[in-house]
Amino acid sequence: MLPQNTLSHAHKMKLRWMVIFSTVPLLGVVTAFGIMPQTVLNTTEQKTIIEDIALPVTMESASSTASFWRNERVQRGDTIAELMHRLNVEDSTASNYLLKDKSAASLRQL
Numbered sequence: 001m002l003p004q005n006t007l008s009h010a011h012k013m014k015l016r017w018m019v020i021f022s023t024v025p026l027l028g029v030v031t032a033f034g035i036m037p038q039t040v041l042n043t044t045e046q047k048t049i050i051e052d053i054a055l056p057v058t059m060e061s062a063s064s065t066a067s068f069w070r071n072e073r074v075q076r077g078d079t080i081a082e083l084m085h086r087l088n089v090e091d092s093t094a095s096n097y098l099l100k101d102k103s104a105a106s107l108r109q110l
Helices: 009-035 080-086 092-100 102-108
Strands: none
Touching: 080 092, 092 102
16 A cells, blocks of 8 residues: 555645745854854963153143033024023023014024
8 A cells, every 4th residue: 555645735835935944044154154254363462561651741821711612403493592592501681682682683593
């Protein structure tokens, strides 16, 4: 007697595809290790050197004025008053001028 094939053709195809798809990642890992360049470990001798270094003497001048800068991004629709508020500038005279004076109308919207 001949044994009968109990698996259907569709089931065999599904099994073949499952084996193929489960083998592809394994082959990818093997290939990655195969093409990876051989790295050479650092075989040179390392030394630690501690040396005292004399710092140069600086002369501070009394007339030097310090200046500080800060960058702030101006966004669409910002006003100068909002920008001043974000920069923590509290000047009520300038704020009143920007809000109420007719000559400052062009400065209200950036």
